[in-house]
């Protein structure tokens with residue numbers, strides 16, 4: 609069943625039933641913030657934790673449809689900085705190729721995972737751990753990303769992405785790049801606690817304010833691919849699902865309240881790689897797929 613059909617069938621029921629195609633072991637507890645305190649009208653995690661530059665980092669999936677892995681990786685990376693003052697990068701490559709329960713039934717890591725991919729990724733971090741990594745063509749980290757950046761929909765300076773690429777050559781390699789100073793096992797970082805957040809806007813805001821950015825997902829239409837600024841309002845004409853990171857919220861005088869998110873289509877797309885999406889209205893499923901954890 610496709611992601612869209614599942615959405616139509618009722619996101620809440622599906623998510624809370626915890627269906628997973630390949631693994632049924634992953635049941636994330638719901639974290640509830642009891643004391644919501646004073647929630648400000650605007651919040652931006654980048655300015656709240658200015659020493660954590662990872663919060664505003666914009667990644668690039670390349671032609672690989674691995675937004676689920678990037679959204680989870682960058683949320684985890686932020687939380688190492690926020691909670692442990694550790695400036696490390698978690699490896700998208702390791703997560704994408706080695707987490708089998710995250711992959712679709714053909715086991716192709718570069719195709720969209722099942723809609724449960726991101727949830728499974730949180731469990732994977734909590735049990736197996738994820739090694740350090742970095743962006744394409746970077747020599748830092750145990751397992752850097754190995755798919756080249758490209759222009760997804762924008763006409764920018766990069767080659768156009770190849771939509772037929774499904775990454776058959778992507779394999780789980782349990783060793784670090786030559787020259788990396790520690791072993792693969794030593795480069796693994798295991799989560800301390802993983803959970804589901806939500807489903808209300810106030811719960812999600814409280815989580816972001818107290819613990820940092822969170823991972824979520826959106827369903828997008830064609831207009832989203834051309835997004836440049838303003839507050840995006842989804843339509844019914846869904847073309848794909850996309851996993852993203854929520855880093856804050858705000859209030860637009862004309863377009864109302866929004867979530868501020870980072871996408872993984874590089875900085876040439878959208879508003880320097882970020883976008884705002886209408887908050888708290890039907891048609892945005894973003895509140896229903898929020899997961900996070902603690903290092």
Ligand SMILES: *[C@@H]1O[C@H](CO)[C@@H](O)[C@H](O)[C@H]1NC(C)=O
Nearest residue numbers: 635636637731734800801802
């Ligand atoms: C995450 O790991 C901790 C520590 O091993 C464990 O107590 C907890 O149940 C795990 N959480 C999930 C959702 O698997």
Ligand SMILES: *[C@@H]1O[C@H](CO)[C@@H](O)[C@H](O)[C@H]1NC(C)=O
Nearest residue numbers: 665695696697742743748749
């Ligand atoms: C983490 O990634 C960022 C952005 O790609 C880079 O600037 C930084 O040097 C990396 N940090 C480490 C410790 O590898």
